Amino acid sequence: MRKYSVFAVAREAMRAHKGWEAQWVSPEPRASYDAIIIGGGGHGLGAAYYLAKEHGITNVAVLEKGWLGGGNTGRNTTIIRSNYLYDESMDIYEHSLKLWENLSQDLNYNVMYSPRGxxxxxxxxxxxxxxxxxxxxxxxxxxxxxxxxxxxxxxxxxxxxxxxxxxxxxxxxxxxxRGGTARHDAVAWGYARAASDRGVHIIQNCEVTGIRRGPDGVVTGVDTNRGFIGAKRIGVSASGHNSVIMAMAGVRVPLHxxxxxxxxxxxxxxxxxxxxxxxxxxxxxxxxxxxxxxxxxxxxxxxxxxxxxxxxxxxxxxxxxxxxxxxxxxxxxxxxxxxxxxxTPDRSAIQGVTPVPNLYVNCGWGTGGFKATPGSAHLFAHLIAKGEPHRLAAGLTLDRFRSGRLIDEAAAAAVAH
Amino acid sequence: MLLIHCPYCEEERSELEFRAAGDAHIARPENIAAISDEDFEAYFFLRDNPKGLIFERWRHVAGCGRFFNAARDTVSDRFLKTYKAGEPKPQLPIAAMTDETVVETYEATEGRAE
The missing domain is CATH 3.30.9.10 (D-Amino Acid Oxidase, subunit A, domain 2)
Structure with missing residues (x-):
């Protein structure tokens, strides 16, 4: 990957901008991967990036049924803030805000984060x-x-x-x-470019149609419109379609x-x-x-x-x-x-393990997922790599709807959706 | 905005008169204090959230005030049938779901990314 800089702009200006390379490669899928992430939005692409960067897991594919950032990543109002009420929310949104502050430098991609208040x-x-x-x-x-x-x-x-x-x-x-905005497309593209540079496969037009499990219940891969792709671990981060994907693994989730x-x-x-x-x-x-x-x-x-x-x-x-x-x-x-x-019923996200071994879910971001993108992706990568949640996401478990330990941001929301 | 047929008023009225009230045909357990946490979670929180046919409750708040049920396609938002509370789930022909109207989902209109 060639670094973006003022010198690169000057160099390309001298030669009619013919030297820019594609921001990410779109390879044919391998037969299997160490980890597959379903959903090529900011959260999924970011998780792939942090898997490669921080956990050394580069045999990773992001499967996207449409185009990168064509879902909610490209459809939100790009607002970033962390002034939530409950500890669990403040933990993850503040973690995210701190990552936003240095994201352009980290990715070598101008995400136009603007702390305008x-x-x-x-x-x-x-x-x-x-x-x-x-x-x-x-x-x-x-x-x-x-x-x-x-x-x-x-x-x-x-x-x-x-x-x-x-x-x-x-x-x-x-x-x-410190709250503000960022450019949503750039977030998806910046993560995709940086992940692709570290060996992550970014596969668009690849719709998951089934999740396969072995006799011991562990996930073995996904069926897609481009054939079966094996996977040791699967992370689901499909936004509005999370219920549909999770149903493929036989898991009902508390989402609408x-x-x-x-x-x-x-x-x-x-x-x-x-x-x-x-x-x-x-x-x-x-x-x-x-x-x-x-x-x-x-x-x-x-x-x-x-x-x-x-x-x-x-x-x-x-x-x-x-x-x-x-x-x-x-x-x-x-x-x-x-x-x-x-x-989700309590309007807080779910990020955690599922009843299916090696299947992880990042869902329920509802109407406020964009601001969480770097933090959520960072902690989701930790979850996929380690098999257990990061301390900052420990409260966002799927089983809180069984234990009753809800995080009731619904009552505390800034906007009453 | 949806046009919704109230099976009690027997009239099609604007969505502004109605309030959506969640999934239909979910029976509250009679022994709710005795059921396990798993059963309570399934009853209270877990939903199918289907892409396609959904059975749901509506209330005609600005009309007769009564709850009724509807079968609707969550992709086209088209109502297939509304029926009175207490009536069983209607048997719908599969053909009712194959939608001839063009819906502006990105799959439908944009197709595949180049």
């Missing part, structure tokens, strides 16, 4: 109490989070309407300054898949300096480096794999955006799309 609006005394509880919990845990007055919030985000006559009056905000929508506006000049979220009226918004306002809508209420969603979900969010930021009322929306999120 994530500000959560408080619209009443209840919001204020909940957010202050989060702030205190975060700060006790060593995570930055602070309370802003409405005036400070307006100063941090000038388009915000804080007038007393606003439809949704604001009595303060919680701000995590629902569409989550997002949309972008026409490009504008830089006007929106941060990320703003509002739990109460359900809106979140930031501005991409291309200039589009990136707006996240809500989930549909029913199970679906359709990658679409109801228009009323979008209009509900846009109603709120127009009230919070009247300046955007005449902005045209350009594109809208949906992704299928896999949600």
């Amino acid at each position: 994530v500000m959560m609006l408080s619209h009443g005394i209840h919001d204020q109490q909940v957010f202050k509880r989060h702030i205190h919990a975060n700060r006790l845990y060593g995570i930055d989070n602070e309370w802003l007055s409405p005036e400070q919030a307006k100063e941090f985000c000038p388009p915000l309407d804080i007038s007393a006559s606003a439809r949704f009056p604001i009595n303060g905000a919680a701000l995590q300054r 898949s629902v569409p989550l929508q997002a949309l972008v506006s026409e490009p504008l000049k830089p006007i929106f300096p941060c990320v703003v979220m509002s739990n109460t009226v359900h809106a979140y918004i930031s501005q991409s480096d291309k200039g589009e306002l990136v707006i996240g809508a809500g989930t549909d209420q029913y199970n679906s794999y359709s990658q679409t969603g109801g228009l009323q979900i979008i209009t509900h969010t846009l109603d709120a955006i127009c009230e919070l930021f009247p300046i955007f009322r005449r902005v045209k929306m350009m594109r809208q799309w949906g992704g299928i999120t896999d949600n």
